[in-house]
Amino acid sequence: MQEATGGIQLKMNFDAPSGNRFRQCLENGIFTVLFEHAAPGMELADCEAAEKLRRLEKTALEITELPCALALTDRYGSDKSRRAVDYAALLPEKSRNSHLVYLSGRNTDADGMRGMLAAAHSLNLANLVLVSGAVQGENHHELRKKSFTESTAALQMLREFTDNELFFAGAGVNAHYYSAPALYSSIAKLVKKFNRGAEFAVTQAGFDMAQLDALRTYLTRRGIHNPLIARLMLLTPDKVDKITLGKLPGINMTDDFRAILNKELRFSESQFEAAQYRRLELQAVGCKLAGFSGIQIAGADTPEKMQIAIKRIHRAFKEFTSFGQWVEEYKFYMARSDMAPSDQQFYLFEKLLENHSEEAALPQMAAYTLPAQNCWERFSSSARRFLFPEADKQPSRERVYWKKLLAGCRGCGECRLPQTQFYCPRLCPKQMCEGPCGELRDDGACIAGGGSCVHLNIWQEAQRRGEAYLLEGTAE
Known part of the structure; x- marks a missing residue:
């Protein structure tokens, strides 16, 4: 137009x-x-x-x-x-x-x-x-x-x-x-x-x-x-x-x-x-x-x-x-300067800022390999899935001590573990439950300290299981 x-x-x-x-x-x-x-x-x-x-x-x-x-x-x-x-x-x-x-x-x-x-x-x-x-x-x-x-x-x-x-x-x-x-x-x-x-x-x-x-x-x-x-x-x-x-x-x-x-x-x-x-x-x-x-x-x-x-x-x-x-x-x-930090340079596509004509093919998506899990991560992931498969349908205090040990449970009134790949989203200091806020550091660390954003762990676990689409919700 x-x-x-x-x-x-x-x-x-x-x-x-x-x-x-x-x-x-x-x-x-x-x-x-x-x-x-x-x-x-x-x-x-x-x-x-x-x-x-x-x-x-x-x-x-x-x-x-x-x-x-x-x-x-x-x-x-x-x-x-x-x-x-x-x-x-x-x-x-x-x-x-x-x-x-x-x-x-x-x-x-x-x-x-x-x-x-x-x-x-x-x-x-x-x-x-x-x-x-x-x-x-x-x-x-x-x-x-x-x-x-x-x-x-x-x-x-x-x-x-x-x-x-x-x-x-x-x-x-x-x-x-x-x-x-x-x-x-x-x-x-x-x-x-x-x-x-x-x-x-x-x-x-x-x-x-x-x-x-x-x-x-x-x-x-x-x-x-x-x-x-x-x-x-x-x-x-x-x-x-x-x-x-x-x-x-x-x-x-x-x-x-x-x-x-x-x-x-x-x-x-x-x-x-x-x-x-x-x-x-x-x-x-x-x-x-x-x-x-x-x-x-x-x-x-x-x-x-x-x-x-x-x-x-x-x-x-x-x-x-x-x-x-x-x-x-x-x-x-921009003096062809590198706009990505030296230690983190992931982009969604291999080639960007290229031809944008209607005839041009979409660029190739960049490959990403999920990091290997250590023994504790594999054990705790399996244990959470085994112990809490219906935690979102039960009283939130059900098995709360195991939740604290295996999922870092914050003791909230509504358990969401089955909806968030069995990671507790309340570990987020802003208590965002449905995904990350827009204020992470460029490497994915929480802006308020405390290490990596919990929602990144949720995405990685969903990706491992072929369930990343679940994090997008569904249109009604």
Whole structure:
């Protein structure tokens, strides 16, 4: 489909109160740019918060080069900020469904999540991204004291919501892992989210275009064509420091890329900024040519930065007309640096960032050999299967001491062992039961410490038994 480029064409029927500009763009193949904006803290007066939001929205909706909107994030970085659903209430009702609103499960129990969904419905907020919630510097033990509503559970709540036709729900996924179990288990959870009703997905921020290419290619190979939006980041010296120190969980950076940024940091402030805009526009073009439906830009958080970013991106769309042409410039700009960490370099496919024409064959999938199990791992796996085959149908305290010994049972009120390859998912400090969160380290280790993510063990055991498909759930 040919994209509309004029401001009048982009309006479609979005002026109607029931119109959903964002949804119509995704469903009609019109590439969309979202500018990420975090809901401010309560210390900012409502009138000031409303004025700040008004200026950002006015800038986004007046851009004519491409359809643009806001993505309002929820509890990203602080529990003291407004909830995004409350902040979105400050938007004019007529334009609310031009934008995207995140609902975070962090410090939110099931009743709290249902309350936010009800609030979104009453405010006519249709475009929601349901996420489990971010780690904010807590360690393994501190996280256990927090309440997280898993995104899969929130999607199920939305499906059961009375009069849920309003909603156009999305989910998150992190494609920037270099461990096969981490990648495959994350994608399995994404497919489960699609099966629970998510209609599009937003990727975690990252800097490896090959991994984004791999995600779109893999889903296409599976016949899964839900729209994907890539979260991109306009870097600043402060953000580089935070990523290096691990203060932005789930966002990883290799030594090679860090060396490039350190070189750029020696430039003047204006030169460093120009380098980041060039990188952003190259990433945006790459996403469009790779088949993504849009991008969400973190860091372009003022009207001035939004206008600069869109002009640069629009110009780059005219500069690059083929994927091959773009690949050469992208690799040259990145100094052909290695975007994968030296000790972990797994990609889903053998060749990425190659020809994307309709006639081109899909690339060959990369081989992966499961690690051998030691004697204890083989024994405990067999013992769990023998002792607890119907544990999810019995009282959770049944054989609890054996569960603690063999499965690390946390003593929760609902046993899921037969559903999770007889590994206890509650070993996750965020108590995610249906797959990993999006904040693992690039090698699959838990961001809060405590070793490898338990969901990677679950995926590996399922893969050994030819049951990995069970981790995706089923569409009803």
